[in-house]
Amino acid sequence: xxxxxxxxxxxxxxxxxxxxxxxxxxxxxxxxxxxxxxxxxxxxxxxxxxxxxxxxxxxxxxxxxxxxxxxxxxxxxxxxxxxxxxxxxxxxxxxxxxxxxxxxxxxxxxxxxxxxxxxxxxxxxxxxxxxxxxxxxxxxxxxxxxxxxxxxxxxxxxxxxxxxxxxxxxxxxxxxxxx
Amino acid sequence: xxxxxxxxxxxxxxxxxxxxxxxxxxxxxxxxxxxxxxxxxxxxxxxxxxxxxxxxxxxxxxxxxxxxxxxxxxxxxxxxxxxxxxxxxxxxxxxxxxxxxxxxxxxxxxxx
Numbered sequence: 001x002x003x004x005x006x007x008x009x010x011x012x013x014x015x016x017x018x019x020x021x022x023x024x025x026x027x028x029x030x031x032x033x034x035x036x037x038x039x040x041x042x043x044x045x046x047x048x049x050x051x052x053x054x055x056x057x058x059x060x061x062x063x064x065x066x067x068x069x070x071x072x073x074x075x076x077x078x079x080x081x082x083x084x085x086x087x088x089x090x091x092x093x094x095x096x097x098x099x100x101x102x103x104x105x106x107x108x109x110x111x112x113x114x115x116x117x118x119x120x121x122x123x124x125x126x127x128x129x130x131x132x133x134x135x136x137x138x139x140x141x142x143x144x145x146x147x148x149x150x151x152x153x154x155x156x157x158x159x160x161x162x163x164x165x166x167x168x169x170x171x172x173x174x175x176x177x178x179x
Numbered sequence: 180x181x182x183x184x185x186x187x188x189x190x191x192x193x194x195x196x197x198x199x200x201x202x203x204x205x206x207x208x209x210x211x212x213x214x215x216x217x218x219x220x221x222x223x224x225x226x227x228x229x230x231x232x233x234x235x236x237x238x239x240x241x242x243x244x245x246x247x248x249x250x251x252x253x254x255x256x257x258x259x260x261x262x263x264x265x266x267x268x269x270x271x272x273x274x275x276x277x278x279x280x281x282x283x284x285x286x287x288x289x290x291x
Contacts, residue, residue: 018209044226046222091198110228134247
């Protein structure tokens with residue numbers, strides 16, 4: 001029941017975040033969604049995820065506020081308002097139709113399949129020595145996954161540095177050479 | 180089942196934001212909301228009624244743990260989501276410096 005309330009709150013905060021005019025307010029709305037998600041992870045018995053989500057949410061808010069502070073978009077009168085909204089809603093309805101067809105095939109909430117994880121639960125503690133099964137899976141059984149995650153993080157940092165880098169000294173030297 | 184539908188509704192709110200909004204920051208926010216809803220969906224799939232946290236206790240044999248595999252996968256996904264958001268935001272900051280606006284319909288010049 002409390003999960004339903006939390007999800008309704010998340011949907012409300014997401015709508016506020018999408019629809020509100022002020023950019024800083026919408027960033028605050030995203031923060032509300034993220035922290036509600038953190039609480040939902042706690043209720044769903046995933047404390048590791050709740051901690052990670054909390055840290056990531058704070059960092060995400062800092063980055064978003066850095067981008068949006070003092071930069072407001074003036075209110076624009078949009079052309080083709082009706083057509084855009086209708087086509088977007090039509091796409092969402094088509095998406096919902098197919099998603100509903102897929103969700104009907106899933107196992108019911110509260111009764112997971114647990115076919116892969118049975119082995120991990122049986123052998124986790126004896127083979128890895130980790131008490132926490134989640135960290136046993138992340139760091140031992142699926143360590144290559146974590147290696148790939150680190151690779152993605154590294155390349156993302158490289159991308160951010162390449163995008164945000166100021167033009168350095170070399171350009172000026174080139175200009176001197178041309179002269 | 181109703182929880183799955185609510186999660187899907189959250190996804191659709193993010194999808195609407197991505198498709199409909201003209202502000203780049205709003206689009207990034209929509210992507211973030213979609214990502215949150217997918218993470219939540221995976222953890223919902225692994226939940227079990229009266230389940231326990233997947234942490235072993237001493238001198239106890241816990242039989243009704245929730246599924247730890249989706250949690251481990253979502254842990255990776257959350258961190259990658261942060262990296263993706265940071266990259267998107269840095270591109271948006273660059274665009275704002277170059278064009279002076281976040282409006283995607285105003286960003287038309289190819290060279291600058």
